[in-house]
Each structure stands twice: as C-alpha cells, then as structure tokens.
Amino acid sequence: MKILVCISHVPDTTSKINFTDNDSAFDTNGVQFVINPYDEFGLTRAMWIKEKQGGTVTVVNVGNATTEPTLRKALAIGADDAIRIDADPTDAFFVAKQISEIAKTNGYDLIITGRESIDYNGGNVPGMLAALLDWPFVNACIGMEIDGNSAKLVREIDGGKETLSGNFPMVIAGQKGLVEESDLRIPNMRGIMTARTKPLQVVPATDASKMTESVSYQKPPAKGDIKMISPDNVEELVSLLHNEAKVI
Numbered sequence: 001m002k003i004l005v006c007i008s009h010v011p012d013t014t015s016k017i018n019f020t021d022n023d024s025a026f027d028t029n030g031v032q033f034v035i036n037p038y039d040e041f042g043l044t045r046a047m048w049i050k051e052k053q054g055g056t057v058t059v060v061n062v063g064n065a066t067t068e069p070t071l072r073k074a075l076a077i078g079a080d081d082a083i084r085i086d087a088d089p090t091d092a093f094f095v096a097k098q099i100s101e102i103a104k105t106n107g108y109d110l111i112i113t114g115r116e117s118i119d120y121n122g123g124n125v126p127g128m129l130a131a132l133l134d135w136p137f138v139n140a141c142i143g144m145e146i147d148g149n150s151a152k153l154v155r156e157i158d159g160g161k162e163t164l165s166g167n168f169p170m171v172i173a174g175q176k177g178l179v180e181e182s183d184l185r186i187p188n189m190r191g192i193m194t195a196r197t198k199p200l201q202v203v204p205a206t207d208a209s210k211m212t213e214s215v216s217y218q219k220p221p222a223k224g225d226i227k228m229i230s231p232d233n234v235e236e237l238v239s240l241l242h243n244e245a246k247v248i
C-alpha cells in the first residue's frame with residue numbers, strides 16, 4: 001500500500017502566541033514548531049499499516065524551507081521519504097490543491113491527514129483534498145480495518161460512533177483513537193541518523209490562487225484574577241457565579 005501522510009508544521013502547544021504587522025500576521029519569533037499532533041496519530045497508523053502488510057509511507061508538507069526539520073522528524077519516526085512543496089501555505093484551498101497535484105502524479109492508495117491543524121484550526125484541507133481528487137473521504141476517523149481493496153472506518157459522531165466502508169484510493173482525516181497517545185513513537189538515535197539520508201524532495205508549487213485572506217487576528221481576553229472560596233461557603237460561590245461571572 002502506498003500511503004501519503006500530510007504533515008502540518010505548527011507551533012508547540014506551549015508557545016506564546018503574538019501577532020505582527022498590525023495583528024494581520026502570526027509572529028514566529030522564538031516559536032518552536034512541531035508536527036501537528038493529529039498528524040502524528042496519522043503517521044503512527046500509517047507505520048502500522050506498512051509494518052503489517054508492506055508498502056511505503058511518504059510525508060508531505062506545503063511550506064518553505066523552515067518546515068524541513070519537522071519533515072525530518074517524521075522521517076526519523078519511520079516515514080520512507082518526504083516531499084516539501086515549496087510555498088507559503090496561504091490558505092486551505094491552496095494547500096489542498098498543492099497536495100492533490102502530488103497525489104495525482106504519484107498514485108497513492110491512501111492519504112491520511114489530521115482532523116485539523118492546531119494553529120489555524122480550519123479543518124478544511126482534508127475535505128477539499130478529497131473533493132479535488134474525487135476520492136471517498138472519512139473525517140474524524142478513530143478506527144480503520146483494511147480488507148484488500150477496501151476498508152472499514154470508524155468515526156466519532158455526536159454521542160456515538162459510525163462505521164463506514166469505502167474503497168481505495170481514499171482520504172481519511174485522523175485523530176486520537178486512530179492510535180492512542182501511548183502508541184506515538186519518539187525518534188531514537190538510529191532513526192534520527194537514518195532520517196538525514198532519507199530522500200526529501202523539494203518540488204515547486206502548482207499555480208493556484210488562495211480563496212480567503214486573513215484580515216486580522218485577535219487574542220482571547222486575558223483571564224481575570226482567581227478568587228479562592230472556602231468549600232464550606234457554597235452560598236458565596238453561587239452568588240459570585242450568578243452576579244459576577246453571570247454563568248448561572
């Protein structure tokens with residue numbers, strides 16, 4: 001099975017988020033970048049498939065040269081090769097279009113993305129990608145059983161689960177459940193060394209225009225001071241929740 005795993009390069013969850021250019025752009029100064037956590041679940045699942053039934057795992061990112069350490073980390077975890085589509089990921093359609101062109105020429109059976117990226121949280125790329133390829137798509141996937149040319153997929157729905165089946169090639173957008181956090185692989189020294197020599201191909205972007213433009217960003221209001229209330233004083237707690245916080 002030929003698998004493509006889409007890797008988004010996102011700020012570490014502990015990063016302090018700031019904006020520049022009149023709050024119209026994300027300030028990357030001093031920010032540590034990591035593999036999008038949802039993509040790590042997908043990558044681990046792809047490794048399992050490869051180990052069980054053979055095949056290859058390619059990772060792809062749409063980004064400039066600063067994203068290469070993130071792709072190298074994916075190679076150290078176990079991907080066979082990497083593709084960097086050399087462009088700023090200017091909106092979800094642009095990203096999906098770039099990846100769809102790679103998919104059309106390289107004949108993958110399965111594309112695994114994350115359910116959403118934890119930076120812009122658009123959740124748009126996977127669906128757009130499947131639509132551009134005209135492939136089946138299962139979002140928020142938490143389980144997968146492959147049987148020949150088809151697969152049974154489980155996805156989370158409100159208050160339950162839904163099982164679907166579909167034929168390859170297909171796109172799935174994964175999340176926790178596809179594998180568990182305890183299954184994630186930390187690259188070992190051998191993995192890090194071999195990742196240096198694994199192929200990382202840089203390809204030019206396809207002509208595509210973006211469909212949206214970020215106008216400005218706004219941080220959530222700063223959190224107020226914490227008020228400590230004695231556990232015996234339920235009346236005061238209820239009064240503060242009602243009159244001050246106005247949540248009850």
Ligand SMILES: Cc1cc2nc3c(=O)[nH]c(=O)nc-3n(C[C@H](O)[C@H](O)[C@H](O)COP(=O)(O)OP(=O)(O)OC[C@H]3O[C@@H](n4cnc5c(N)ncnc54)[C@H](O)[C@@H]3O)c2cc1C
Pocket residue numbers: 005006007008009036038039060061062063088089090091092093095112113114115116117118119120121122123124125126212213214
């Ligand atoms: C310089 C710059 C300018 C930007 N300007 C805009 C703008 O004007 N308008 C706007 O809407 N957004 C803008 N963005 C955000 C950027 O477009 C997002 O990275 C992109 O839209 C995808 O984010 P998403 O939240 O929709 O991804 P999601 O759909 O939430 O991501 C889901 C999955 O898709 C895959 N994926 C997402 N991004 C990539 C990627 N780059 N490479 C490979 N796989 C990926 C991953 O598997 C990810 O888990 C800008 C980003 C940068 C760096």
